[in-house]
Structures are given as structure tokens and as C-alpha cells.
Amino acid sequence: MTPLQTRHVADLQVLDPQGRGQPWCAASALVLLGERLFSVADDELGLAGFELARPAQAGRCWPLLAAPALPEQAAARKARKPDLEALCSLPAAAAWPHGALLALGSGSTPQRCNWALQPLDAAGLPTGTALPFDTSALYAALRPAHPLLNIEGACVAGERFWLAQRGQPGGQPNRLLGWPLAALLDWLAGRSAPTPPAQALDCPLGALDGVPLGLTDLCALADGRLLFSAAAEDSDNPVADGAVSGSVLGCLDPAGGLQLLGRLPGALKVEGLATRPAGAGLEAWLVTDADQRGLAAQLLHLRLPI
Template identity: 45%
Template sequence: MSQTPLVLQPLAQLQVAAASALVCAGDLLYLLADDELLLQRYDLNGVFIDQQPLLAGSLPSAAKARKRLKPDFEMLCQLPDGALLALGSGSTAARRRGVLWQAGVTRVLDLTALYLALESQLQDLNLEGAVVQGEHLWLAQRGNSAGSINALIRLDLATLMQQLAGAGLDAEVLRAVHAVELGTLHGVPLSFTDLCLDAQGRLLFAAAAEATKSSYHDGACLGSAVGCWHAGQVQSLWPLAGEAKIEGLCRVADGSLRLVNDPDSREARSWLYRLVLP
């Protein structure tokens, strides 16, 4: 790991309190928050444009009830046909749904069959990153609970696109699960929080050092890092200055990154940051 922390450039405060996934499409940013039912759009500097519900209904305002009932959308990726795919974390039975969004039209997906297949290989499932790379769609397992591991999960994109025409995804899309060792930051294990691609098409990831042994209960975050995984191993890992829990990242046209944090409090707002990797 690089020893000199990279400094995040704050761009804007966002209109959510728990930003969890970020995708860049052209000159627009699409954003999810894990305690909302919404897909939001911003410009590249964080100016709010609009939002649309992904699921019908509303969530309770009380923190414990909201946490129990939320779909926990932690992943967002753009598919080859331009559609956006939002996925729940799978950390509880209520979090096994996805939503396919295209041109303002939404369709809810059942992810139970796929997530049960993953649970047979991964203890305490908690998915928090998704990105398309060539013929595959990668998911990131966040190993932030006792006994769980960080892992990158490879899905077959062609099979997935076929299944998206139906009601949901099952184990036929699954190709491989790769355990990944991320090390520690300030003595706390790092765990995946999001994925994107760099300019060479390699996997970039965000990871947070959150002091918790649970995939459900939050803990104090001691900081975050950005890294590159390629050819079966972590090639680079850059710690970030400060203690922001980075939960989403994407690359924009000029090669810089946009990142968002989750302050784990309904009383605070998430921030959009800019970062240029060395």
C-alpha cells in the first residue's frame, strides 16, 4: 500500500444521507443511497438534476424500522444496452431484490435464487459493488463481518442479459468466486464497497476500514482506500486522507474519479468527491 494518503477534493453535498453506489454515463452521475427507494441524477460537479423512485411505497423515518425494511441498494452498474441495474446487498432476506431501469421505466427483479447460491460459498453475504467488464459482470462481496471474506464474484454477462428478460437471476449466471486479501488500514480490516473500471479496463475498487463484526450493524470508520485488482491480485492500493467511508466510485471522461461517502447518520448528508490517482 502507498504510504502517502491521497486527498479527496470535496465537490458538493448531496441530497441523500447514505450514498452507496455511483455510475457515470456521459456527463451524468447516477446515484443510489442504501436507505432510499430512489435513483438520483447529478451533473459531474454534484449539482442535483432529478430523481425517480425505483420501488413503490415509502420507508419509515424511525432509524431501526427503516434499516430493517430498506432494500439496501448497494450496487449500480450500466449494462451494454444502456440500462442501469440496481442490486440489493443480500445481507437479509428483504435485501434480495434488484431493479432494472431504462429510460425512466423500472422493473423489479427477484435475486433470491442467485443469492442463495452465493450464500453456499460465502459466509454472511453482503454485496457492495458491481461493474461490467467485457463478457463478465463482477460483484464484490464485502467481508466486514466475523468469519466472512472479501471476494470478487464473476457472472456471465450473456446469460445474465438473457435472464433479465424474465423475473430475476439464478445460479446459472455464476462462473467463479475469487477470494481477495485487502489487508488493514489503521489496524482495521479493509472491505470492498464498490467497483468501477480504469482507463485500461482493469477493476478499480473502493474499500472501507469499518470497525464492526457485523454485515448489518454499522461501526466507526477509520478511513478508506482505492485499489486496482488485475490478473488475479491486488496490483495497487492507495489510502485516502480522512475518515470518510467511501461507498461508491466511478471514472469520468477526463480520467478522474468521482466518489461518494456514507456518514451512517440520517442527520448528515453524503458528499461527492473528486480524486486523481497517481
């Protein structure tokens, strides 16, 4: 597989309530809005924002979910965390005239079936209180076809909303689930109940060093394709962590055509992906999850000739 070359930009830090920097750990998604990167983490309750011009500077945090503070002990934290694994930007609507960010729980346990919608202000910063959504009914409707439900990515591409269901070794395949964007906006506005996906695209990614690849994030490209990250993690269920062989990037076109672009260096688990056009190609930012409390997520940068 073609090796991809990345540049280490920063080990991400955020300001704690006392104004001190602390590691932003277990980053699980990334969105680029203007000159600012936003991230959620799978064992945190909030949203972090980082200035693209100063990525090594500690970022700001905003609360997403009104919940008791998570315990520091690893097993207790894993049991109670909301597992925010996906983040996407939403276009302007009556209730959020400057757009919004939507953070999504993975659905892998009953405690992980919450979404949070954070409206943005005219400067692209979070404003007001995040709106909570219990998506148990939607995830219950998905579970018969995906018994090991594990939503790892989300994006809006044109007039369609996509979720990335992560496959498991020896189990269900990687799959992209799509709905009309209007249907999503109707659910969020309370005008209708969630419906089954209008489209499902299987993503047979193969393996890396003998370990099956699973989708970890998703973002839309201007030409209609979907860029994705995937990691080879040796775990056969959506809750337990496993040894990671490495990560790859790839593209999927709306008809289901799949192209693996190459392997990222080392054995990092890349969990977040954001891009913007750059010349004849793209520049991309990636974040990693070390699955270790206290170890900061790495922010990486690379250029893609696609």
C-alpha cells in the same frame, strides 16, 4: 500507505416532491454516464441523478422500487430498507435499446434481495418504469460459500459481469464474483435461471489502523482492470454499522493481481466510485456514507496516475 488527495465537490442534495432541496443521505454507489452522475442510497427506494457541471445543484430522483414509504425512525427504517448497495450500467439490449442502470440489494437480509433495472432514453435519462427482479434464488445459491452475504459493488467489464462481496472482520474474505455478461442478460430477460459464478477472486486487503478493510464499490477500467474502494469499518456482521477508520482505493487485474493505490483522507466511509480517462491517468468521483440520517453524502474528486 500512500496518501491520496481529494477535493470536496459538494454535499449532495436532491429535490423533494415539493421541489425543495433535501440531503441525499447514505449514498452507496456511483455511476458516470456522459456528463451525469447517478447514485443509489442504501436506505432509499430510488435513483438520484446529478449534473457533473452543476454538482452542488439539487439532483433529480426517479423511483426504482414500488414499496411503501420507508419510516423515518432509524431502527424501523433499517429493518425495512431494500439496502441498495450497488449500481452498474448495462449495454443496450432489445428491451432497453439505449442501455440501462441496474440497482442491486445487498442480500444481507431477506428484505434486501431485490434488483431494479431502469431503462434509459437516448439522452441517457431514466425512462419508463423500473423493472423489479427478485434475486432470492441467486443470493441463496451464493450464501453457502458466503454466509454473511453482503454485495457492495457491481460492474460490467467487457464481456463479464462482476459482483463485489464485502468481507467481514474475523469472517469471510473480500471476493469478486464473475459471470459472463451474456448469462446476466439471459437472467434479466427471463431466458434462464441464475447460475453459480464462473470466476471468484479473493481480495486480501489487510487492515487500516487495525480494522480489516471491506470492499464498498467497483468499476471497470478500459485496460481490463477493476478499480475498487474499500472501507475499514469495525463491525463483524453485514447489518450493523461500526466506527470507520478510513477508506482506500485499489486495483485488481483479471488474473487476481492486487494493488492498493493509497489511503483517502480522514475517516470517511467511501461507498461509491466512478471514473473516466483524463490525460495519462484517470479522474475519479467518490461518494460517502455517514450512516446518519439527515447528513448529506459528500461528493469528492481526485486524479489517479494509472
